[in-house]
Amino acid sequence: MSPAPTRRWWAAALAVTLVGLVAGAGVALSGRALLVVTTTRLPVALAVGGLALGAAVLGVGALRARRAAALAVALAGAEDAGRADERARHRRFLARLDHELKNPVTAIRAAAAGLPPGDDPAAVRAHATLDAQAGRLAHLVADLRKLAELETQPIEQEDVDVAQVVRDAVDDVCAQAAAGGRPAPAVRITLPTVPWPLPHVRGDVDLLYLAVVNLVGNAVKFSPPGTPVEVRGSDEDGAVVVEVADSGPGIPDDEVGVVFDELARGRDARGTPGSGLGLALVRVVAERHGGRATLRSRVGHGTVVRLLLPAGAAR
Amino acid sequence: MRDPAHVLLVDDEQAILDGLAPFLERSGLRVSTAGDGAQALTAHAAQPADILVCDVLMPRLDGRSLVRRLRADGDWTPVVLLTQVGESYERSAALEEGADDYLNKPFDPQELLARVRAVLRRAVPGQPSLAAASTLVSGDLQVDRAARRVLLAGVPVALTPRASLLLDYLMTHPGELLTRERLLSALWGFESMVTTRAVDHRIAEIRRALGDDPAAPRFVETVPHAGYRFCGPVTRGVPTSGPRT
Structure with missing residues (x-):
């Protein structure tokens, strides 16, 4: 958002007001009793006054609309940046999660593979469960990592x-x-x-x-x-x-x-x-x-x- | 009877060493372990291993530096690095560092065993492996890996990047049965949420581009109900000049 046009508008209005005040003060201090007498017909005076008032209202309205639009653009930009930031944080989290999970999961799978299941049916079942669930966890870790990579890596065209x-x-x-x-x-x-x-x-x-x-x-x-x-x-x-x-x-x-x-x-x-x-x-x-x-x-x-x-x- | 192959397992996670070592020993391999790259160099110098299985992120000397150190000394002992290869950066890095295969953590220990055996089968003692070759040749097919260029009878062949990656993977694992799941995992990174049609699509693309007849393949053979195998002989080649594809 650039506030420069608004500032310029206010500076111009202030300058015109100051010129008027200085001129009025100068005339008042000069001690002369000067009057402005207009001989405009009432309908014309009313029309000109109405036009001037309308223009002023329109000007203020346009200015407010422009400010509102600029604010909306700024808000949308901030929301986009916020979302991008959130996604980036989310990706970093997934990368850390992957890093922290892959070694323990590898160790569990290795331990299960290194352990002979034995002859006890309960031990065989427990071994199979350990192996299957560790495998499931391993796939999940790999797929989460892949998903995080997909968000940023180049894709084929x-x-x-x-x-x-x-x-x-x-x-x-x-x-x-x-x-x-x-x-x-x-x-x-x-x-x-x-x-x-x-x-x-x-x-x-x-x-x-x-x-x-x-x-x-x-x-x-x-x-x-x-x-x-x-x-x-x-x-x-x-x-x-x-x-x-x-x-x-x-x-x-x-x-x-x-x-x-x-x-x-x-x-x-x-x-x-x-x-x-x-x-x-x-x-x-x-x-x-x-x-x-x-x-x-x-x-x-x-x-x-x-x-x-x-x-x-x-x- | 031949002595069992000697595997040097290198990882800074003791729990992984504790689990994998007995598993690999039960599978008929001789196993020693090291906690980082520097320890691995010392252990390998004292008692040379037939193959190193090596994590990447480790204190003191990481896995990549370890491989580079070995290769710089002219040591071509096969190395399986425990990381993912597939992304373009890692592919070029992989070529430079000269590891023989890659496996992403967390992996199935059975898969590691299969890779170790396959790499040992392919390895020629004292010779760099195909994975470290800048050019691969099979008959009139030439793959210039550094330039990402495929030539058939000297004519450039257009392949999508993923088909080119798949051809590279097949050619660096010649004669090895590669299941669709393994190809999917190695090249696409997905494990469980897909069917394997993506692999079949790219194989079809490679066959079309190379004019390879699936009924009488020169390059890529379908292994029914299992996967694919690169059936042509593959050798290291010398890059030739030609237009880039």
């Missing part, structure tokens, strides 16, 4: 066919369900073909695939068997939009604001396996492509997540 990414992601989620012996999910894909197909975006095809596969995987995971999941592609105002909608349990209002945070797990999601990193990854991928991810949900009805990416451009 390729031409990406989002429609193909959507089809691949849905194919893979369905194939995973089949491989896991689960019923085939009812995923419906709607992608435009006329008057034009979904525009391409520029960016990292692997990251975009990861984002979409996470969204589709989540939707399938939280939908009751047999209920539909819809994946809809569209383009609007230079952006490519991918929406993934499910008829799952929905997310309570007080949790919607934090679902894109790392390790966010809803109260109702605690019984469902997952790392709590999927939606955080979706958010980071969207942001790194100059886009955003948003979510709407109604408890008892379902959830729709919207991934919006600038068409043909990436940062």
Whole structure:
């Protein structure tokens, strides 16, 4: 914000006032009885007076509006800087967390591997639990680190066919369900073909695939068997939009604001396996492509997540 | 029967040494340990190891400096560094420092064992490893790693940066079965939240660019239900001049 124009305005007004005061004082001190007699017609005098008053009011209004706009810009800038600062602090925290966790987790895994499980069935079970949980912790540490890196490291800039990414992601989620012996999910894909197909975006095809596969995987995971999941592609105002909608349990209002945070797990999601990193990854991928991810949900009805990416451009 | 290979484990975390040493010994290796790079140099001089497994951040002499010190002395004993390789900075640093393989903490001890065995299999005593080569050659395929340039029969081949990284990884691990999960972890850094399609995509890109027929591969072979293997012979090459891709 630059206050210079306002200061100039006040300086000019002060200078004019001072000139008037000095001139008035000079005339008063001279001892002469001088009068100004005007012979303007009343309608003209009223009109000129009204115009002068109106101009003064307009001037003051414009000045206040400009000050308010400058203040809003300053506030927005401060908020942006605050958010960037918060993200940077968050990244530093994740880096420290990674540093502090990786050695103990490595030691636990090494100790479990170095310890023969023995013959006692209880010891074998305990050994298996130790090994599996240490492995899970190790994956979590690695994925948290990767997520923190993703926020800052350069990403690839390729031409990406989002429609193909959507089809691949849905194919893979369905194939995973089949491989896991689960019923085939009812995923419906709607992608435009006329008057034009979904525009391409520029960016990292692997990251975009990861984002979409996470969204589709989540939707399938939280939908009751047999209920539909819809994946809809569209383009609007230079952006490519991918929406993934499910008829799952929905997310309570007080949790919607934090679902894109790392390790966010809803109260109702605690019984469902997952790392709590999927939606955080979706958010980071969207942001790194100059886009955003948003979510709407109604408890008892379902959830729709919207991934919006600038068409043909990436940062 | 051959003597078991001698591994020198170097880490300043005693708990890691305490866990890994018995595990590697149970797996048929002879293990000695050191708490930092300086101790490792002394131990290695007194009783040369066949391979060093070395943390990076350590007091006195860190892992990277230790490798540089060994290589500067003409010692090409294989080294596995316990850090991530994949980012562009680390790749070029990796080339310079001449470690033979990388594994990111926290790792699966079984994975470490597999890497140690693979590196020992590849190692030619007294010879620098392929991981330290500036140019790799397989038939008419030449990869100039420092310049990030791939030539096929002398003609530049365009690859995306990630496909080029993957080709590099495959060629520095010739003949080794690399699972999709391992490739994903080594090159993308992700462990658990994805399917491995990304790997298949890049393999397809490499095959297209190199004209490699998956049914009769010269370079990249698919190992059914397991992963991929670089099947061509790989040697160190001499960089040739040519346009950069």
